């Protein structure tokens with residue numbers, strides 16, 4: 001069995017705090033979501049842990065992803081910081097731990113934090129390890145450090161407006177799974193007339209169309225929502241099958257439009 005596989009569908013929690021994140025995660029789990037994506041910098045790991053604990057869903061049925069923040073990349077900091085995250089999440093392991101962004105100014109070498117992630121895995125603190133917001137050059141460094149077979153995913157911004165084909169093609173060539181974040185372009189893609197027309201022709205929602213498109217290309221998706229109705233309907237995207245013509249039409253919507261590129265963190269994008 002390839003232990004590096006990751007579920008195709010999950011729940012994002014970026015920007016969600018306090019009771020809002022507790023409600024979103026609890027509702028999601030109640031509706032059938034089984035993957036929750038958080039991060040040290042989101043400041044909501046404790047609330048995510050609380051929601052999971054109170055949900056009644058067995059821990060082993062849930063896939064938890066967290067991301068290490070840039071301040072914790074040094075070899076002596078990464079594992080202790082992950083242990084703090086585990087305590088907040090009320091679990092003895094997570095299913096996937098990602099390096100959230102490349103190390104600013106290369107302060108910590110890729111080999112050092114990838115090595116530290118491998119130690120975390122060897123200690124049973126995380127079942128899988130991966131990267132996020134890595135360009136091709138950084139992916140190559142990470143592969144050199146630990147081998148592509150140990151990198152479960154590169155989580156990157158990917159939506160109909162930013163299809164990121166160079167990174168996708170390289171990751172694919174290495175057998176590294178792509179996770180699309182902000183698949184809905186933070187809601188923007190849902191107002192696109194082409195997507196809207198496709199959705200109404202299929203009795204689907206625009207969000208279902210966009211999520212189905214990404215999953216049909218083989219990417220994992222982690223849409224977030226604060227609304228029960230959206231959480232429920234997004235989940236049903238897994239049942240939507242788009243035609244080749246639909247897929248081709250969305251492929252043409254790529255305009256390289258990136259929404260997330262924080263100064264001081266973002267690498268030179270491909």
Ligand SMILES: NC(=O)c1ccc[n+]([C@@H]2O[C@H](COP(=O)([O-])OP(=O)(O)OC[C@H]3O[C@@H](n4cnc5c(N)ncnc54)[C@H](OP(=O)(O)O)[C@@H]3O)[C@@H](O)[C@H]2O)c1
Pocket residue numbers: 011012013014015037038100132133155156180181182183184185186187190205207208222223224225226227229230231233234260
């Ligand atoms: N690795 C990274 O650096 C990184 C960066 C960004 C995000 N992420 C991860 O990716 C996840 C997803 O990204 P995101 O949350 O920024 O953006 P997103 O999932 O593209 O969009 C979320 C937005 O879409 C709205 N929405 C969701 N479903 C909808 C529906 N069916 N109809 C209408 N509106 C809908 C939500 O509003 P409502 O609440 O009103 O439904 C929310 O405003 C994050 O939560 C986070 O876990 C990772």
